[in-house]
Amino acid sequence: MARAIALMVFIFALVPVGASAKDTRFWNLTANTITSLQLSPAGKNDWGRNQADNDSDHTVDHDERLKITDTAPGAYDVKFTDKSGRTCVVPNIQLAAGAVFTIEEKDLKGCTK
Template identity: 50%
Template sequence: MRRALAVTAIILFGLPLAAVAQSKGIRLWNLTTATMTGFQLSPAGQNNWGPNQTLSDKDKELDHDERLKLTGVEPGRYDAKVSYAGDRQCFVRGLDIKADAVVSVADKDLKECTK
């Protein structure tokens, strides 16, 4: 009887904790052809830009085909400001960010680019 209770407790309480521990969070995947030096998010349509997420990368930039865990970002709809070397900046409008998912940005997504 004790053994059955112990197994039940592990199943009921242990599995949710294991699932939380394995959570990878929201990640950005740079599929553009250039290295990102900045990636900032704002709730869609608000132009209220958050911190530069690339600064949390070990080399402070996000290379092509590199992924980065985004911090302080909740699921929702966002606009992104993407920066590159040489003061080039582009926007990605209406990114749908889901919990524990990868959001990718490719060249075709970039709009309103400046040089």
């Protein structure tokens, strides 16, 4: 019995703390720096707070990753404004806990200035 307990303690000691608690992140693969990024449950037009505020300079540069907070996994529409003044909505992006989602320039259709 003592061996079984010792083995379990050893196994749990090898599992990293918080291994399942990775942050969900957005990876900006658009051509411009993003100044505002908001999420809405897909099709709801109920925009949440500016996630770009999670970054120290409140922007998301090209090829930068941004921590997404207070957002459950699911399908979301993503609305952003970039430094060029362009506003875009990308529909039906899947967010998974602890995963990275991207938006690329080729994903953008119907942006407005």
